[in-house]
Amino acid sequence: MSQTLPEFDFDGFLPYRMTVVAARLSAELAQHYKSTYGITTAQWRVILNVGYSGAVSVRDIEKKFNLEKSKISRAAAKLEAEGYITKEIDRADRRLVKLQLTPKGAQLLSELVPLAKAYQRKLEAELKGNLQGLQSALDILTQKEPPQG
Amino acid sequence: MSQTLPEFDFDGFLPYRMTVVAARLSAELAQHYKSTYGITTAQWRVILNVGYSGAVSVRDIEKKFNLEKSKISRAAAKLEAEGYITKEIDRADRRLVKLQLTPKGAQLLSELVPLAKAYQRKLEAELKGNLQGLQSALDILTQKEPPQG
């Protein structure tokens, strides 16, 4: 029984907690658009980036969203095939691919965003006074650390 | 250019932020054990659960960690093959599989946990006064909602 393991506060362990909550939020949000609009989570993330983040290349999205570039590339290919975005070679640096919403993509996004905003409002209402603390904590954890710590 | 999209605070959107931070924390932690101990993230999660969470069945871990039961089943099979855990049919309910650490598994975990604790301490130091607010927020977001909201 007692395996003489070191003491460890499993329930307060942040990588564990963050993973569980992040998966829950993404899944709960996905419920709202997956069946209705027939897009995957990866596609949703890419189209959201293209529309809002100022990210225009695969590389930008990779950095910003921490997504594998191959995953982005394939999601973008599907979105292009379905007419939601265009892919165009950047004239200043022809290694880059400029991603842009088509009118159809903008239309889709303009329908999806209210869902996202409503979900965000719901979360903020649940969090009440803890919202600011959460955002501050996420700010800190988002900062890249310097190589030497 | 201006696609007349609705206003949207992309950078403050919680499902996005949580996903990015959670992935970062898990990856950063994984750096510390992946190469040295040759276990995957899923295996780490299962062995941690078996050792600390009071979870004894696949179903328990599924609920607790929000992991797919097939993923747990396969990770557990590997851990058993490598001698870190045992699988035993529960005598009270023979549908259940009781997972337990072997001495070898306890040994591995006793080496891994200090890494986890050190990482947790590092995060807590970064967070300073925001730690409590973060944990409170995670408490709230962890609660399951009743079916009708």
Add this chain to the structure above:
DNA sequence: AAGCATTCGTTGCATTTGCAACGATGTCAA
């Protein structure tokens, strides 16, 4: 200008994943 290293996005491929279906077991009601 030339050569070499680096960056970007795609693709091949082996592995992992998620979903559904399944067998085995358990529960419950009649």
Add this chain to the structure above:
DNA sequence: TTGACATCGTTGCAAATGCAACGAATGCTT
């Protein structure tokens, strides 16, 4: 007891994933 239904864990299989390798393009140094 029986039969219908629910739950648990595994597995088959198609799809998704991550990694490395690659071609194309760029930057950097001389």
